[in-house]
Amino acid sequence: xxxxxxxxxIVCASNAPGFxxxxxxxxxxxxxxxxxxxxxxxxxxxxRKASKYADIFFKRGIxxxxxxxxxxxxxxxEEIYADALAxxxxxxxxxxxxxxxxxxxxxIAARLAAKLNMGLISDAIKIKTEASGKTSAIxxxxxxxxxxxxxxxxxxxxxxxxxxxxxxxxxxxxxxSGELINFKSDLPQLNPKIKIIESSPKPKEGDxxxxxxxxxxxxxxxxxxxxEFEMVRQLSDLLGASVGIxxxxxxxxxxxxxxxxxxxxxxxxPKLYIALGISGKAHHTQGILNAKTIISVNKDPDAPIxxxxxxxxxxxxxxxxxxxxxxxxELKEIE
Amino acid sequence: MHIIxxxxxxxxxxxxxxxxxxxxxxxxxxxxxxxFDEYALEEALKIKDNNPQTIISALTMGPPNADEIxxxxxxxxxxxxxxxxxxxxxxxxxxxTSYALAKTIKKINxxxxxxxxxxxxxxxxxxxxxxxxxxxxxxxxxxxxxSSRILSLNETSxxxxxxxxxxxxxIEMDLPAVVSFEKNINCPRLVSIxxxxxxxxxxxxxxxxxxxxxxxxxxxxxxxxxxxSESFTPPKKSRTSSIIEGDNINEKAENAAKILKELKFI
Numbered sequence: 001x002x003x004x005x006x007x008x009x010i011v012c013a014s015n016a017p018g019f020x021x022x023x024x025x026x027x028x029x030x031x032x033x034x035x036x037x038x039x040x041x042x043x044x045x046x047x048r049k050a051s052k053y054a055d056i057f058f059k060r061g062i063x064x065x066x067x068x069x070x071x072x073x074x075x076x077x078e079e080i081y082a083d084a085l086a087x088x089x090x091x092x093x094x095x096x097x098x099x100x101x102x103x104x105x106x107x108i109a110a111r112l113a114a115k116l117n118m119g120l121i122s123d124a125i126k127i128k129t130e131a132s133g134k135t136s137a138i139x140x141x142x143x144x145x146x147x148x149x150x151x152x153x154x155x156x157x158x159x160x161x162x163x164x165x166x167x168x169x170x171x172x173x174x175x176x177s178g179e180l181i182n183f184k185s186d187l188p189q190l191n192p193k194i195k196i197i198e199s200s201p202k203p204k205e206g207d208x209x210x211x212x213x214x215x216x217x218x219x220x221x222x223x224x225x226x227x228e229f230e231m232v233r234q235l236s237d238l239l240g241a242s243v244g245i246x247x248x249x250x251x252x253x254x255x256x257x258x259x260x261x262x263x264x265x266x267x268x269x270p271k272l273y274i275a276l277g278i279s280g281k282a283h284h285t286q287g288i289l290n291a292k293t294i295i296s297v298n299k300d301p302d303a304p305i306x307x308x309x310x311x312x313x314x315x316x317x318x319x320x321x322x323x324x325x326x327x328x329x330e331l332k333e334i335e
Numbered sequence: 336m337h338i339i340x341x342x343x344x345x346x347x348x349x350x351x352x353x354x355x356x357x358x359x360x361x362x363x364x365x366x367x368x369x370x371f372d373e374y375a376l377e378e379a380l381k382i383k384d385n386n387p388q389t390i391i392s393a394l395t396m397g398p399p400n401a402d403e404i405x406x407x408x409x410x411x412x413x414x415x416x417x418x419x420x421x422x423x424x425x426x427x428x429x430x431x432t433s434y435a436l437a438k439t440i441k442k443i444n445x446x447x448x449x450x451x452x453x454x455x456x457x458x459x460x461x462x463x464x465x466x467x468x469x470x471x472x473x474x475x476x477x478x479x480x481x482s483s484r485i486l487s488l489n490e491t492s493x494x495x496x497x498x499x500x501x502x503x504x505x506i507e508m509d510l511p512a513v514v515s516f517e518k519n520i521n522c523p524r525l526v527s528i529x530x531x532x533x534x535x536x537x538x539x540x541x542x543x544x545x546x547x548x549x550x551x552x553x554x555x556x557x558x559x560x561x562x563x564s565e566s567f568t569p570p571k572k573s574r575t576s577s578i579i580e581g582d583n584i585n586e587k588a589e590n591a592a593k594i595l596k597e598l599k600f601i
Contacts, residue, residue: 016500076499078468078480103456103464104499107480107515110465114430114472119560122463136564141461142346147569148461154560193477193509197494199502215600239600251519272600282569289572293598295579295591306576311594313579315587323588331592331601 005095005133005155006040008033010062011085013105014047014069015076020056022100024168027060029161030098031169033129042066044088046081048074051180058178060169066092068183075196076104082111088183089116094156096135098127101160109160119154125165135159143247144263144283164211164267209258210242215272216291218244218261219254220284222277222298222317229254231321232276238328244268246284262287277317280305336490337390337449339440340379341470342372342408344401345460368404371455373523375516378485379453380412380524390414392443396424396436402539410526410534417443421543426556429465434558436466437473438549439542451493454515456481467515478513479506483520 008030012023023043030041042064043057050069057065068084085108089097099105101123113120124137136151137159152159210216217236223229229249236243243259250260261268262284273291277298278284285308288294296309299316306312313320347365368376376393383389392415393408395401405416419439427435440452452474457464464480471478482495486505494507495514508514544551552558579594581587595601 075504079477103481106464107468110429110463110468111472111478113465114433114469117430117560119428119430120463120465121561122465140569141566143459143462144569147567148563149565149567150561151564152561191477193512194479195507196504197507198505199499202498202501202503239595253519272598285571286569294574295594307573308571309576310574311577311579311591313587313591315584319584320588323584324591327585327588327592328595328601331596 006034007092007094008041008096008098009044009089009094010041011044011046011097011099011105013076013081013108014045014050014053015073016047016100016102016104019100020053021168022102022163023057024060025163025166026098026100026161027057027062027169028166029127030096032166033096033127033135035129038062042094044068044085046073046084051182054180055177058176059171059174061172061176063178064181065178066181066183075199076108077191077194077196078108078111079191079194081108082115084183085112086115089156097156097158099158099160101162106160109158113158116156118156118158119152121150121152121157121159124150124159124161127159127161140263140283140286142283144286145281162267208242209266210244210261210268211266213242213244213268213270215239215241215274216244216261216268216270217241217274217276218246218278219249219276220246220278221248222279223249223254226254228318228321231325234325235274235276235321235328238325238332239272239274241272241274246278275305275309276321278305279303280308336382336386336388336451336488337392337447338379338382338451338453339392339394339443339449340372340376340408340413340453341436341466342376342393342395342404342455343369343458344395344397344404345369345458347459366403368407369455369458369460371457371459371518373455374518374520375453375455376408376411376413377521377523378516379451381521382485382488383412390447392417392447392449394419394436394439394443396420396427396432396439399541402541405539406534406537407526409537410530411524412530416537416539418539418541419544419547420541423544423551423555426559426562427554428559428561429461429463429469430561431554431559433466433469434473434553435544435547435549437470438547440470440474442542442547450490450510450512451488452476452511452513454513456515456517464515467513471513474511474513476512477508478515479508480515481517482514483517485514 010026038061044066046068054065121137126138219232244261269290275296294309295311296305297313391413393413396419454467486494
């Protein structure tokens with residue numbers, strides 16, 4: 001590998017609320033593919049007030065931060081972001097570029113890849129350096145039923161990484177500072193062909209994000225009606241838990257995307273996971289592999305969820321829910 | 336107005352099974368239109384509902400039998416179907432695919448110029464979601480990815496709604512342009528009997544790479560910067576699967592509550 005190709009960039013967009021969390025995971029992924037060293041890692045922060053965030057990366061051991069900031073980045077317009085990043089990449093020649101696989105960043109990465117004629121691997125859950133020096137990535141396909149190992153023969157490799165699969169880079173030195181490079185792009189201009197007419201806050205979805213919940217009570221296709229789902233909520237309330245759902249229930253609109261668990265939703269690691277009427281297809285179970293304790297309830301004694309559960313109850317969910325709710329209420333009253 | 340909708344033939348996720356080496360079990364596979372394309376197709380058809388002079392062409396790249404999804408698109412209300420099919424395209428990654436599709440769109444435009452290229456959010460098999468953005472680069476068109484609906488449309492511009500982080504944006508874009516749509520944004524219509532009858536006589540336009548003036552070095556496995564080197568079913572992390580027993584449902588619930596108590600969750 002030539003010297004310049006050792007450079008790994010973490011590219012993040014500071015307009016995304018909570019973007020730091022996924023950036024810390026990218027740092028860990030980057031560190032892993034450079035043999036544990038931070039030496040070759042730099043961050044690129046692009047966004048309206050990007051420079052505000054440089055320090056938090058220095059504190060995590062990053063020595064060089066590139067900043068692309070200003071009003072031009074106020075709205076996330078793919079073209080503007082991709083043009084600025086393309087210019088920076090051509091100037092500085094990184095070898096590998098890591099970005100979050102969030103839907104916003106993924107489309108920017110796609111545009112960037114086409115613009116610079118680079119290979120792009122999307123939505124990796126694990127990356128690794130091969131003997132050739134190139135990076136390979138494991139990516140879920142078919143909704144998580146199958147994993148594909150993707151390799152790139154591109155000179156500059158770009159990979160988007162799914163959130164929740166790497167640990168977060170820890171704070172190493174609160175006093176650390178580093179090299180801050182302000183990048184004034186001369187290329188990106190507001191494209192007169194695209195105008196943002198209005199931008200307003202999205203109405204809140206009913207349920208909170210379950211990413212960090214300690215107890216999750218989740219419902220799958222065994223739950224057929226709103227009434228049954230209401231019982232799921234009741235059980236969840238009794239346990240002080242958050243409600244989760246599988247993709248089919250999200251598609252049916254039982255709850256918002258914030259609570260969807262699995263490869264197309266959230267990857268979670270709660271202390272307790274209760275799976276109600278969930279068969280246990282890989283696209284769902286990939287999202288709960290790191291739960292501490294898994295209890296599942298299913299009327300099919302051979303449901304695949306059983307195998308990955310610590311405890312299994314063979315029962316019809318329609319009968320089990322009222323029974324357990326009644327029991328827990330009784331116990332509460334005794335206390 | 337002429338709209339081109341890009342669709343893909345994929346195995347229906349719920350019907351696929353893989354052996355332990357990660358090879359698709361080819362028996363009993365049902366394939367059809369990528370489910371995410373249904374929402375984009377519905378958006379295009381809604382435009383035609385409001386303005387019946389609209390012409391919609393469905394475009395796909397795939398094996399010869401991918402014409403089935405074009406026939407399906409016609410049965411739903413599309414006017415034309417174009418299939419780009421060539422063994423040399425095999426192994427194309429998203430960069431190569433978007434290049435070949437852009438070349439095909441240019442060829443369609445030479446027959447009847449289009450103003451709007453519509454795509455789904457991604458496909459249920461490879462699930463990358465790159466194509467719309469990359470098409471826009473190859474065509475040098477502006478694009479908006481992952482729109483949630485069309486607010487208005489005229490001959491020269493489109494106004495779209497899009498969720499970006501925690502905001503909803505209203506965006507106006509000049510045509511010609513590329514738009515991709517999110518999933519679950521509408522209820523895709525069912526095929527009508529009239530539509531089904533119409534699609535019986537449907538004949539797709541079938542092109543090979545010779546027809547679209549494309550550089551053979553930029554397509555197929557050799558023209559693709561990324562490739563799949565291996566596939567496998569995800570490892571299962573088995574656990575003890577202790578059975579919580581009980582003669583009836585109340586006993587089972589009671590025993591479950593005991594476990595929750597032992598684990599200190601109640």
